[in-house]
Every structure is written in structure tokens, then in C-alpha cells.
Amino acid sequence: MSTATEPPSGTAPAAKRGGRLAPVTHAFESVTRLLPTWAWGVFWMLVAILYGLYGDTFNDSLYESTIQTLAYVMMALGLNIVVGFAGLLDLGYVAFFAIGAFVSGWFMSGFYANSNIHILVSDQTKQLPGIHINFFFVICIAAAFTAMWGAILGAPTLRLRGDYLAIVTLAFGEIVPRVFELSTSGPFGIGNLDISNGRQGITPVDKPYFPVPGLDNITRIDITPFYFIALGMMLVVLFVNVRLRDSRLGRAWIAVREDEVAAAAMGVHLVRVKLWAYAIGASIGGFAGVFLGVFQNTINVDQFEFGFSVFILCMIILGGMGNLAGVILGAVALSMINRFLLPELNGVPEKFGLNFDVTAISFGIFGFLLLVMMVLRPEGFIPNRRRKIELHEDEFDDTLISVKSP
Amino acid sequence: MSSNGANVLEATGVTKRFGGLVAVNDVDFNVPERAIVAIIGPNGAGKTTFFNCMTGLYKPTTGTVMFNGRDITAKAPHIVTQAGVARTFQNIKLFKTMTVLENVQVGRHSRMKARITGSIIRTPFVRREERETEEHAADLLRLVGIPRRHHDLAASLPYGDQRRLEIARALASDPKLLLLDEPTAGMNPQESDQLRELMEKLRTERGISILLIEHDMKVVMNVSDHITVLDGGEKIAAGSPQEVRANPRVIEAYLGSQA
Numbered sequence: 001m002s003t004a005t006e007p008p009s010g011t012a013p014a015a016k017r018g019g020r021l022a023p024v025t026h027a028f029e030s031v032t033r034l035l036p037t038w039a040w041g042v043f044w045m046l047v048a049i050l051y052g053l054y055g056d057t058f059n060d061s062l063y064e065s066t067i068q069t070l071a072y073v074m075m076a077l078g079l080n081i082v083v084g085f086a087g088l089l090d091l092g093y094v095a096f097f098a099i100g101a102f103v104s105g106w107f108m109s110g111f112y113a114n115s116n117i118h119i120l121v122s123d124q125t126k127q128l129p130g131i132h133i134n135f136f137f138v139i140c141i142a143a144a145f146t147a148m149w150g151a152i153l154g155a156p157t158l159r160l161r162g163d164y165l166a167i168v169t170l171a172f173g174e175i176v177p178r179v180f181e182l183s184t185s186g187p188f189g190i191g192n193l194d195i196s197n198g199r200q201g202i203t204p205v206d207k208p209y210f211p212v213p214g215l216d217n218i219t220r221i222d223i224t225p226f227y228f229i230a231l232g233m234m235l236v237v238l239f240v241n242v243r244l245r246d247s248r249l250g251r252a253w254i255a256v257r258e259d260e261v262a263a264a265a266m267g268v269h270l271v272r273v274k275l276w277a278y279a280i281g282a283s284i285g286g287f288a289g290v291f292l293g294v295f296q297n298t299i300n301v302d303q304f305e306f307g308f309s310v311f312i313l314c315m316i317i318l319g320g321m322g323n324l325a326g327v328i329l330g331a332v333a334l335s336m337i338n339r340f341l342l343p344e345l346n347g348v349p350e351k352f353g354l355n356f357d358v359t360a361i362s363f364g365i366f367g368f369l370l371l372v373m374m375v376l377r378p379e380g381f382i383p384n385r386r387r388k389i390e391l392h393e394d395e396f397d398d399t400l401i402s403v404k405s406p
Numbered sequence: 407m408s409s410n411g412a413n414v415l416e417a418t419g420v421t422k423r424f425g426g427l428v429a430v431n432d433v434d435f436n437v438p439e440r441a442i443v444a445i446i447g448p449n450g451a452g453k454t455t456f457f458n459c460m461t462g463l464y465k466p467t468t469g470t471v472m473f474n475g476r477d478i479t480a481k482a483p484h485i486v487t488q489a490g491v492a493r494t495f496q497n498i499k500l501f502k503t504m505t506v507l508e509n510v511q512v513g514r515h516s517r518m519k520a521r522i523t524g525s526i527i528r529t530p531f532v533r534r535e536e537r538e539t540e541e542h543a544a545d546l547l548r549l550v551g552i553p554r555r556h557h558d559l560a561a562s563l564p565y566g567d568q569r570r571l572e573i574a575r576a577l578a579s580d581p582k583l584l585l586l587d588e589p590t591a592g593m594n595p596q597e598s599d600q601l602r603e604l605m606e607k608l609r610t611e612r613g614i615s616i617l618l619i620e621h622d623m624k625v626v627m628n629v630s631d632h633i634t635v636l637d638g639g640e641k642i643a644a645g646s647p648q649e650v651r652a653n654p655r656v657i658e659a660y661l662g663s664q665a
Binding site: 244247248254259265268 | 461462482483492495502503504511526575576579
């Protein structure tokens with residue numbers, strides 16, 4: 001038998017199937033190669049900062065939905081750890097959005113009017129009853145709290161794979177919001193503490209406050225500070241993603257995704273590694289959940305529906321599972337389509353004599369987009385893994401040949 | 407204990423049943439220090455099942471497995487690896503979307519200490535550990551005979567290189583005992599020879615004991631100190647290559663057509 005039992009097909013499986021969209025990929029790659037990675041980082045940061053400073057003067061609603069998009073990007077990056085890195089299909093990610101948002105409701109509103117706790121809040125807020133803790137503490141509390149719940153909800157699923165895992169996580173995504181909805185007298189009817197105010201939800205929620213003298217208070221009218229807080233949080237999440245991806249744990253996640261048996265034989269503690277994926281993914285969901293709760297100024301169980309989990313999952317799949325740039329692109333694209341394109345199309349069915357709103361079938365449309373994507377380019381807009389190899393192409397000439405051939 | 411130069415691995419009375427099927431039946435088996443031993447047998451003889459019982463992938467129905475004086479019977483695979491047993495797989499199980507180098511880096515997992523916060527902040531310790539792991543991985547790849555293409559996807563390597571990559575990945579955990587499941591399958595005679603040299607080198611230079619399952623009789627007879635023959639889940643013969651070759655039961659069960 002010769003070495004060439006199997007043709008050394010150098011192309012990543014992803015690149016092979018890129019088929020019909022190959023010209024797009026090529027155009028994209030030649031643009032990408034104009035600047036080195038760090039320069040692109042600086043470029044996008046400048047764009048983000050300039051937009052943050054001046055964006056609201058051009059288009060208010062675009063600016064507002066950009067802030068929301070940043071929160072979605074965080075969520076997508078968090079779910080990407082679970083689904084993209086560790087390969088655990090999670091259909092109940094909304095649970096962690098809910099838990100995070102309710103943490104902000106508990107600790108940043110007048111909901112618990114009998115308590116009087118104020119930690120580093122504005123003088124104005126100090127007059128109000130309830131628990132009022134500074135936003136920046138609450139995001140840390142929420143991240144830790146949701147991480148714990150991520151591990152707790154993840155634990156029963158550890159032995160499951162594929163479809164079964166999806167079904168169980170789906171159930172958790174349904175259970176958690178219902179628990180909040182029905183727990184107006186103690187969670188699961190234990191005790192009599194109201195944790196959610198039922199269907200009314202918790203509102204209003206405190207604004208973020210920088211306990212720095214001389215700095216203007218954040219108002220709800222000027223939302224610029226929200227933009228920069230979201231941008232900062234998003235960068236933290238991105239940073240954590242990048243660092244973990246290139247770490248011992250990140251490699252273990254990918255190994256587990258590829259082949260659990262081989263990963264275990266390499267000394268990877270499957271239980272621990274999977275639970276960390278759930279916990280970190282969840283904690284990012286909670287982190288972003290606090291922001292969304294505060295930004296929307298209300299925490300209401302209606303926000304936490306199954307569709308949201310699917311919405312975030314679609315972002316990852318469309319963008320390119322496991323690739324951070326792809327995930328961000330997918331999140332931005334879907335969130336903008338959802339906010340602007342679909343309402344634009346609202347009049348279209350009427351012209352054909354049909355009587356429904358496009359926004360009402362938005363998930364049908366996302367499903368269709370997903371289907372188109374699966375046919376044309378199953379690996380997502382920006383496929384995973386190629387970038388890293390490209391970075392080394394000058395050191396390893398043969399890599400060029402083996403990876404680039406379309 | 408290993409300190410008195412006895413056995414690295416001692417398996418006693420290992421039996422594995424799958425429902426009514428007895429895949430491995432009451433097998434005693436030892437691997438001495440710095441030895442290269444082989445398990446042979448016709449297809450379905452229970453060789454791989456036995457391997458899986460050694461490495462924690464299967465829990466033996468009865469019997470014990472001692473490694474370096476420590477009971478590793480039915481311990482989880484990552485604990486067995488941590489203890490110093492590494493393996494390759496009969497049907498290659500590489501991490502296909504990872505690069506060649508990354509595959510070996512994963513193999514180092516059990517010897518690395520980086521934790522999550524350290525990895526996020528990238529402390530000096532984590533940096534050093536990452537750098538050392540990368541250098542170590544590159545060294546191992548050169549040792550097994552993959553001097554180039556370290557940043558290619560593992561799946562893109564030729565078949566023989568994939569087998570060698572599996573060995574490098576297993577070696578990354580600094581094992582005392584290396585289990586190779588049909589390492590020369592799909593290799594040409596020249597590559598098989600190189601692999602034999604590699605096994606000798608690992609034994610003499612690194613003091614690693616090797617247990618291999620192999621169908622290539624030329625490799626088995628040349629490289630092994632000791633051969634155990636399984637048939638139908640039972641140990642039918644054991645001894646030096648010459649003894650096994652001359653054993654009538656072995657000839658009947660396995661070598662019959664070739665002898």
C-alpha cells in the first residue's frame with residue numbers, strides 16, 4: 001500500500017463546498033488581505049468610535065438598533081462558545097438572557113421596595129426605595145450567577161449528543177422563562193418572594209452610572225453612553241473569546257467537538273470541559289442580558305421566547321460557526337435585517353392580495369435564509385479555521401498550495 | 407512496582423462481555439518495563455476490546471488493570487492518560503479541523519496547567535507554557551517524521567503521516583506506556599520500517615514501553631520481545647516471536663494459511 005491511499009486533498013472541507021459563492025469569497029479575501037489583521041482591528045475600532053460619537057445625529061433609530069445589535073453580538077459570541085467551539089447544540093440560550101436580565105431587575109430597580117440598599121449610585125437614585133447597585137457591579141454579579149446556572153442546566157445534558165441534547169436544552173429554554181413568569185410567590189411556590197412581578201415585568205430599571213465626580217449623568221434621552229458601554233462590553237466578550245479560543249481550554253473544546261473519544265484519550269476531562277463551555281457561554285448571555293434589561297428599561301417575560309434562542313443561533317450559523325469575525329458579521333446582519341429590512345417589506349404581501357405582516361413571519365424568513373445558506377455555503381459567510389492557516393502561509397509554502405486550491 | 411524493573415502494566419483476569427457475547431475472556435497480560443510487546447490474532451479476536459479495557463474506554467466486566475502499581479481498572483480515559491498511558495486508534499481519530507500542530511498540542515492537555523483566568527489574562531506562566539507546548543509538539547512531529555506542514559489541517563496529510571501524527575499526539579502526554587492499534591495499517595514497507603525504528607528509539611531513548619496490535623507479521627516478528635495471541639477473546643499462546651511462530655495452536659488459528 002502506498003502513502004497515497006487517500007488523495008492528499010489539501011483543501012479544508014469548508015473550502016471545497018464554497019462552490020457557487022467562490023467569487024464572493026475571493027473578493028472578500030482579497031479585500032481582507034489589503035491590511036494586516038491588527039490594522040483591520042484599528043480600522044473597525046475607529047469606525048465604531050466615530051459612529052458612536054456622531055451616528056445618532058444622522059439616524060436615530062439606526063443608532064438605537066446598533067446598540068441593540070452590540071448586545072446581540074455579545075450573545076452570539078457567548079453562544080458561539082457553546083455551539084461553535086465545544087459543539088454542543090444549545091437551543092435554550094434565551095434562558096441565560098432571562099436570568100441576566102432579571103438579575104438587573106432585582107438589583108437595579110425599586111422592585112424590592114422594602115429593601116434599601118444603595119451601592120455607588122447617583123444621588124437621585126439614592127432617594128428611591130429598593131435595591132440599587134451600580135451597573136458595573138451588577139454585570140459582574142449576573143455573569144457569575146448565570147455561569148452557575150449554565151453549569152447547573154448543562155450538567156444533566158452531559159451524556160447527550162446531537163438531537164437529544166438539542167431537545168433538552170430547548171426544554172430548559174422554555175422552562176426558565178416560565179419559572180420566572182409563574183414565580184410571583186416564590187420560585188416553584190417555595191416561600192413567598194416574588195422574583196419577577198409575573199407578566200407585568202419589572203420597570204423602570206436604573207441607568208448605568210459612573211461614580212466619577214464631574215462626569216455628566218447618563219440620561220435616557222442621550223443614548224450615546226449606552227453605545228459606548230455596549231461597545232466596551234462587547235470588546236470584553238470578544239477579548240475573552242479570542243483568548244479562550246487560543247488556549248488549552250479552547251483546543252480541548254474543539255477536540256471534544258471533533259471526537260469525544262479521542263479527546264478523552266488525550267487526557268481531556270470531558271465533563272469539566274463541557275461544563276466550562278456551558279458556564280462561560282451562559283455567563284456571557286447573562287452579561288449581555290443585564291445590558292439589554294437596562295437599555296430597554298424593562299424586564300418582561302415576553303422577551304424571553306424560543307424564537308430568541310433560534311435568532312441568536314441563526315446569527316452563528318449564517319456567519320460561520322466558530323469563527324469570531326463570522327459570528328459578529330452574522331449577528332450584525334441578522335439583527336439589522338430584523339430591524340429594518342423586514343418592516344420595509346411589510347407592504348409587500350398586500351400587493352399580492354395577501355393579508356399578513358412580514359414581521360409576523362420573521363422566523364419563517366430567517367429559516368428560509370438559513371436554508372439558502374445551507375445550500376449555497378453551509379460553512380457560513382466567513383468559514384472557520386482558514387484565517388489561521390493563511391497567517392502562516394509565508395512560513396510554509398506548501399500550505400499555500402494545499403489550502404488555497406479551490 | 408516499576409522501581410524494581412518489573413512490569414509497567416499488569417492486567418489480571420480481564421473479561422469483557424457485551425450482553426451474551428464474550429469479547430475478551432479472562433486474559434492475563436503484562437507489559438515489562440522498556441519492552442515492546444504485541445497482541446496478534448485474527449479479526450474479531452478481541453484485541454481492540456482488550457485495548458479499550460486498558461485505556462478506560464470500556465469498563466472490564468471482571469478483572470483488574472494495574473499501571474505502575476496503581477489500579478486503573480475502569481478509570482475514566484483522561485485519568486488513565488494522566489497516569490501515563492497513551493494510545494492511538496485503529497480507525498484514525500485525528501481532530502480533523504485542527505492543524506497538525508494543534509493536534510499534538512491537544513495531546514499535551516493532561517500535562518498543561520493553564521486555567522481559565524490565566525488563559526484570558528495570558529499570564530507569563532501561561533505564555534511560557536504555550537510556547538513550550540508548541541516547541542515540544544514541533545519536536546515530536548519531527549521525531550515521528552513529519553518535519554513540515556505543521557500548520558496544515560490534519561485531515562490534509564497523507565494517510566501514513568496521519569498515522570504518525572496520531573503517534574506524535576499520543577507521545578505529547580509523556581506516556582510511560584504507548585498503545586498502538588495497528589500503527590502500520592496503510593503504510594508501505596518503507597514506512598513500516600521507519601516506524602519500527604521509531605519504536606526502538608522510543609524504547610531506548612525515552613524508556614517508553616510499547617504495546618501494539620499489528621497485522622503485519624514482518625513488523626511484529628521483528629520488533630516484539632514478546633507476543634500474545636488472542637483468538638475468540640481467549641489467550642491461546644504467549645511467548646517470544648520464535649515460540650509463537652512455532653506454536654501449533656497459533657498456526658491453526660492465525661498463521662495457518664501463511665506458515
